[in-house]
Amino acid sequence: MRTLTIISVILFTSLFSGLSFSAGEIGLRDDIPDRYQVVPGDTLWGIASRFLKEPWRWPEIWQMNRGQIRNPHRIYPGDVIIIENTRYGKRLRMASEKGVVRLSPRIRAEESAMRAIPVIPAAKIEPFLNQPLVIEKGKLDRAPVILGASDDRVILSTGDKVYVGDLPADQGVIWQVFRNGKALTDPDYDNRILGYEAVYLGTVEITDFAVISTAKISRSVQEILKGDRLLPLSSARIDDYLPHAPDFPVTARIISVYGGVNEIGENMIVTLNQGSHDRIEPGHVLAVYRKNDIRSHEGKPVSLPDERIGLALVFRVFDTVSYALIMQSTQAIKVMDAVKTP
Structure with a gap:
């Protein structure tokens, strides 16, 4: 959990440190809330998804506002994020007040309920890190x-x-x-x-x-x-882990799924046929595409344009293969589907 907490500090502070941007530049959702209170069980990816159409674009936001970051702090349940309209566009920031976190009386004193929130569901990938x-x-x-x-x-x-x-x-x-x-x-x-x-x-x-x-x-x-x-027992370190799109074209393929299921959905682990030899690295966000072939009214085969059906986040890399967590899916993903630079 320590490495994921460090990640949380970097990413969330980056995302909400006095940031101003327009909806067209970053891609704000149409239904963004005016304010959001962090609750136990939240992830940074999930919260960013409430505001951004493409939550993996955090690094762009962080890079634009790197000079504004002075005192990084952790994000806890009860923290409130608000959105403001400014002359330069919409602005996300952390509110000075804290919200009320309602806990069951039995767990009110539990430390785990008030831990800093992770980037992605930590329990999903921790067994695969070592x-x-x-x-x-x-x-x-x-x-x-x-x-x-x-x-x-x-x-x-x-x-x-x-x-x-x-x-x-x-x-x-x-x-x-x-x-x-x-x-x-x-x-x-x-x-x-x-x-x-x-x-x-x-x-x-x-x-x-x-x-x-x-x-x-x-x-x-x-x-x-x-x-x-x-x-x-070994331990993989991911202290520099940061979701981001590759800065080069990637065309790879899903070749296996953990658990041997036929259809793949969100929060499932998949294996890709590229690794560090192909410049894949932990934190890469890749779009999942489905190739659709049909027959025309004349009975001739027709290849339709590839259809984007999800997002995968690479979290562990070997020489020739890598492992990724499915973060989003609009339909069932299957082995042999392609993954590309989004």
């Missing part, structure tokens, strides 16, 4: 392996004690459990293999290092089996 997700071929086959439990059970889960082989003692006591997943292929380049997905199964804590080490399963999200492999 998992390998994509690995090179054969890497898991060389990783420490779960040998089993003392009672020789087949299926293992949270709370079980397990034994691990080939475990080094110099990489910490918290390890994640993975199983080989499917190969990720690039449909635009003869289905060349971009990498292999690692299926996250859970987390273990090492209680004793030895030739055969002992561990306790602290979390399981799927069944853990003999032969599953361990990788050390």
